[in-house]
Amino acid sequence: MKKLLVLLCLIPGFAFAQNSEKAKEILDKVTAKTKTYTTIKADFSFSLENLQEDIKEEYQGTIAIKGDKYKAHLMDVDTYFDGKTLWTHMIDVEEVNVDEPDPDDEDSLNPATIFTIYQSGFKYAYMGEKVSNGVAVHSIDLFPIKRDKPYSRINLEVKKDDMQLHQIKQVSKDGNNYTIAIKELVPNIAMDDNMFVFDPNAHPEVDVIDMR
Secondary structure, X not given: OHHHHHHHHHHHHHHHHHHHHHHHHHHHHHHHHHOOOOOEEEEEEEEEEEOXXXXXXXXXXXXEEEOOEEEEEEOOEXXXXXXXXXXXXXXXXXXXXXXXXXXXXXXXXXXXXXXXXXXXXXXXXXXXXXXXXXXXXXEEEEEEOOOOOOEEEEEEEEEOOOOOEEEEEEEEOOOOEEEEEEEEEEEOOXXXXXXXXXXXXXXXXXEEEEOO
């Protein structure tokens, strides 16, 4: 009986290890494919949901990524990042803030990392296969190693047919859940580095606030 109890106690840990290995196998394939891309252009939806407060909002956005550079458009805000300087152009108020984010600040999220967010700082578990919005996907949960993060887990959905990310959902500790759903992803489009820099001459009406 004692041996049976010990065996039963070991089963959950063994199952989690198997799930972790399966998750790593899939994420390694996603990483290998993503590394072949020189650039990424993606259309996506961004949604905020809080069940307790009965809040559900959804917005459409676009992002262009080249290395650690990106340009994103979401909620009437254009964001430019050339690898060092960040320009946040709030279109409706005709204002742009200029800053230099700390690359070592883990809480300063670079949107260009959404396709590689799983590569460090997480434990992961394979949750199985399912159909998400008509697409067959692998579901993988990421759990932050550092417990001081504002979220408890991140769920990734990876398309089975091409090993591209389909959806990223962050489950926050404050009850807010954020979801990025990739609508269309086009890799290897030619992108000039100038597109990741805000041009004040093209926007003479904008008030530039330098916060560096």
